[in-house]
Amino acid sequence: MAEDSSCGLRSRKKQRTRAAIERAALELALERHNPDATVEEICERAGISRMTFFNYFPSKIAALTGESSAGFTIDDLVSLLEAHPERFYLDALVEFGQHVIIVGTDEEIASLRRRAMEALPELGFQERRLAGALKQAVWEAFNRFLSEHPERRVMPEAPVEDEASMAAHLAVALFKISLSRYVRTSNLPEISELRASVASFLAAPSAVSHDADGQDA
Amino acid sequence: MAEDSSCGLRSRKKQRTRAAIERAALELALERHNPDATVEEICERAGISRMTFFNYFPSKIAALTGESSAGFTIDDLVSLLEAHPERFYLDALVEFGQHVIIVGTDEEIASLRRRAMEALPELGFQERRLAGALKQAVWEAFNRFLSEHPERRVMPEAPVEDEASMAAHLAVALFKISLSRYVRTSNLPEISELRASVASFLAAPSAVSHDADGQDA
Numbered sequence: 323m324a325e326d327s328s329c330g331l332r333s334r335k336k337q338r339t340r341a342a343i344e345r346a347a348l349e350l351a352l353e354r355h356n357p358d359a360t361v362e363e364i365c366e367r368a369g370i371s372r373m374t375f376f377n378y379f380p381s382k383i384a385a386l387t388g389e390s391s392a393g394f395t396i397d398d399l400v401s402l403l404e405a406h407p408e409r410f411y412l413d414a415l416v417e418f419g420q421h422v423i424i425v426g427t428d429e430e431i432a433s434l435r436r437r438a439m440e441a442l443p444e445l446g447f448q449e450r451r452l453a454g455a456l457k458q459a460v461w462e463a464f465n466r467f468l469s470e471h472p473e474r475r476v477m478p479e480a481p482v483e484d485e486a487s488m489a490a491h492l493a494v495a496l497f498k499i500s501l502s503r504y505v506r507t508s509n510l511p512e513i514s515e516l517r518a519s520v521a522s523f524l525a526a527p528s529a530v531s532h533d534a535d536g537q538d539a
Numbered sequence: 540m541a542e543d544s545s546c547g548l549r550s551r552k553k554q555r556t557r558a559a560i561e562r563a564a565l566e567l568a569l570e571r572h573n574p575d576a577t578v579e580e581i582c583e584r585a586g587i588s589r590m591t592f593f594n595y596f597p598s599k600i601a602a603l604t605g606e607s608s609a610g611f612t613i614d615d616l617v618s619l620l621e622a623h624p625e626r627f628y629l630d631a632l633v634e635f636g637q638h639v640i641i642v643g644t645d646e647e648i649a650s651l652r653r654r655a656m657e658a659l660p661e662l663g664f665q666e667r668r669l670a671g672a673l674k675q676a677v678w679e680a681f682n683r684f685l686s687e688h689p690e691r692r693v694m695p696e697a698p699v700e701d702e703a704s705m706a707a708h709l710a711v712a713l714f715k716i717s718l719s720r721y722v723r724t725s726n727l728p729e730i731s732e733l734r735a736s737v738a739s740f741l742a743a744p745s746a747v748s749h750d751a752d753g754q755d756a
Contacts, residue, residue, distance in 0.1 A: 481723075525735070
């Protein structure tokens, strides 16, 4: 899309302000070895007002975890799934999460965030107000996508709802495993290798059955 | 453990109060087809005070989703993993989640909650303040368990952190898939069958590679 220069300027300025807030929040957390800095302290370091802060992030934790209030709509996600007809649809979505959410557009912020999550693993488990909304959008996008494109299904014998729910919860798990690997090693796992290693982990033998006495579970 | 009768009485009374709060919250959500009843309305229907409510649940959403402020400690979870040396450790944890969290001790509440989640799927995606703490405890329990019991590992060639992170995120996914199946069918999937079907879903072919033009990802 063509952007006139004032729009481009505004969007770059927004990007800079957003990065300044994230940088301030992450630096304070790293300096103090805890995520307890207040929104006021983050604003002071970033040189912005409280009102500006809340235009970009709904909470301090959101600034630390990089969660914006923008989010993705169900339509965005369905378009993404439709855009890669030659691939397993799960891979397209997880790779999008790896590159857009984990790495993002600002390398310096991604690296600061990686170090903060390494030093403070609890950050990865913080309540994320919008994460629930995003997970619900992913689930609804899979439901719609699989209903409209039965040829893309991999469990055609199961109800659509079951495949959508499995895909949505596994997409979240693969994303989180990727994030944890990225925090530990600075590298993102390649999606089809990650998927294969998870499949082989889950295929581990259930070990000897001791239930030979006929008890029902 | 022996319980003297006053303790037994107190614990039954607590159980009844907790169930009354959950029943009131779930009935109101089902009657109105939305989760917007206030804590005051829930208290009125349950015949309790606001103070009592907050002794049992941190929020209205917690009463709807059945999340108590009790939680499980890392020690509890490690003991659970150690208690089943003959099984794949992942199965023990997911089954515990299925039976303790999804089904719980009160059949009537479990059935009301199932109906509420069927009518209002967004309940399954609500922010759960303590869910993050529980997930972190699961992750730390796997880390400790796998470090102390290397003979139980299924990916002995990978770093312990990688196996623990994979196990923790997959346990959450298997739990959520179970919940979604339970809501749709009133039945919990058997854990080793569920694990096998997820493994086969993930082993879906990645389809034809169109990247023959040498582009790097």
